[in-house]
Amino acid sequence: MTPAAVLLALAASAPPPLALTVSAERIALPAAAAPARLEARPLEHRVALRVPAAATAALARRLRGASRLCPAVDAAPGEVVLRCTARWVRAAVVEGLPGPTLDLFELSVPPWRPEEEGPPLVPFDGAALGLGPCPGERPATRGECALAAGDLAAARAAFEEALAAGPSAHAQLRLGDLDLREDRPDAAVERWRRARAEAPWGRLAAERLCELEPGCLAAGGRAAVFDALAVERPLRADLVLRRIRLRALAGDLAAAARAVAEDSRPAGACAGAAAWCRHVLLVALRQPGADGAAALAAYLEVPGRGEGPLALELARAAADRALQAGAPRFAAAVLAGQTGRVPRDELSDHLRRVVELYGAAGDAVRGREVARFARTRLPEAELARAPWRTALAALRPSAPPAPRPAPARPPAPADDGDLRAARAAVEAARLGAAPATRP
Incomplete structure (x- = not known):
């Protein structure tokens, strides 16, 4: 055929x-x-x-x-x-x-649908752009507020109302964004072309058109199109996150992870797209070799990494990388700090892995603390199963089973010593790893 x-x-x-x-x-x-x-x-x-x-x-x-x-x-x-x-x-x-x-x-060109890890839809700060605060009196402001709330239908209605009242490059830009999410790239391109002539929206329209133009993506001038210094500060996040995505799609996940860490501070580009940024970091953490080691170093720099979107998934991936880098004690501490987020049907496997990691690190004291906590949360029959017996035996091979204590608090997260050890192991892994092969 x-x-x-x-x-x-x-x-x-x-x-x-x-x-x-x-x-x-x-x-x-x-x-x-x-x-x-x-x-x-x-x-x-x-x-x-x-x-x-x-x-x-x-x-x-x-x-x-x-x-x-x-x-x-x-x-x-x-x-x-x-x-x-x-x-x-x-x-x-x-x-x-x-x-x-x-x-x-x-x-x-890169895939664009949300289910294909498409570009993030970052809400703009209407007050900082002079559009007024939420909920907004003008249709365009209401549209941005609806985007921030995740109500895409209300956002479309508001931007269409703004466009009906007169020419609006802002409304054209946003309606194009919504068209693209609905898998209508041709309609999106038409709207972005109409928005291209009016600042500051023209700069954002140009970056979107570039993402759907093979010649632009391959050209040496692409960096200028995605230069975040060329736009007003309230619009910076849009350019920064799209640049991170293109870097990740090109196979440079280590650089993408570092960029996510840098922009995960409170005023950074990830503030309005935390879940999207953390997804990029999670993908990088799951890579073996140098990319994964670099992503672990970036993870350690993310403020509040133990809270918020994908916190448990990130901790699990970070623990895998830390173990690979020779830091089982840190891997155990990272996982222990997420115990409260673990679903009930996964708790046994989670706690057993923490015990095993502390055992591998030679830290029987912390391992026994986790085991005591497990006895307050898991039935005796579960702890009597072979995997648990093996994990517990590694901590106290000759000690009799401990009595069930009063309920204990979950294990504490990593201390500064753990963090220092993890950073040292990561640096050693990065220096010793061979360059990653790009797809």
Whole structure:
């Protein structure tokens, strides 16, 4: 089948515009893989398919070597991951007859949908821009307030009202943002072109147009388009975060993690997009080798890292990297500080891992404290299971079981000594690690 015929056959899966599509593939999936839940991971150049555990092996066999865009396949119970060699890929699972298919599209620009780790939608500070405080008297102000509250329907209505009252580059810019989130890039481009001539919105329109223009992304002048010093301070975050995203998509996750850490202070660009920034940091922390070590160093610089969005996920990833860097005591302390956030059905595994890490660090005192806390939260039958018996035996191989004490407080988070040890281990790992291979 010719590339044009493939693109025509893929029309049912709502493909991206032909102008932004380089090539496309359709791969038939085993019937047992239905329903398959797709998870796009453009920052890692991967596509994950979540399927019933019994269907994993058959799906992995079917996908190995079936795609030119994403040829390598990793499998674990319930998940099959495709590693892509194409720079930017959109994926879709289409349920139909005679069976489900996986549709892959090679894009000439970065993916833009929210579920594809698209650009963040950062609310502007209306008061700082002279638009007035929330809830706002003018439609444009109400639109920004609605964006900040996550009410995209109300935001669209407010910006359309502002545009109906007269020309408004601000409203055009925001309506283009909403069009892009709804997977209508052509409509977004038209709106941004109309906003391009009016400052300060023209600078933000130019960056958005650049993200959907292959020639602009490849040009040497891209840095000037995303120069945060060229806009008013209330608009800086928009440029900074989009620049971080492009850096991460280019494979420089270590630099993206450092930039997130720098802008995670109270007045930084991440203040209005904490969840998005922390997602980038989480992706970087999950990388092996030098990138992961650099991300751990960045994580240690994030204020309030133990609170807020993705705090538990970040702590788990940081613990993995710290252990890899030779700092099990710090890894244990990071996890212990998140005990209050752990879901009830994960508490046993969480506490056991903390005990094991303290044991690996030779810190039996802290390990026994965590074990005593576990006895106040877990049934005896759980603690009698083999994994727990092994973890406890490593702390006190010859001691009899301790009596159940009064309820104890959760273990304390890392102290300064832990932090210093972790930083030293991270620095050693960074110096000794080989350069990461870019996808």
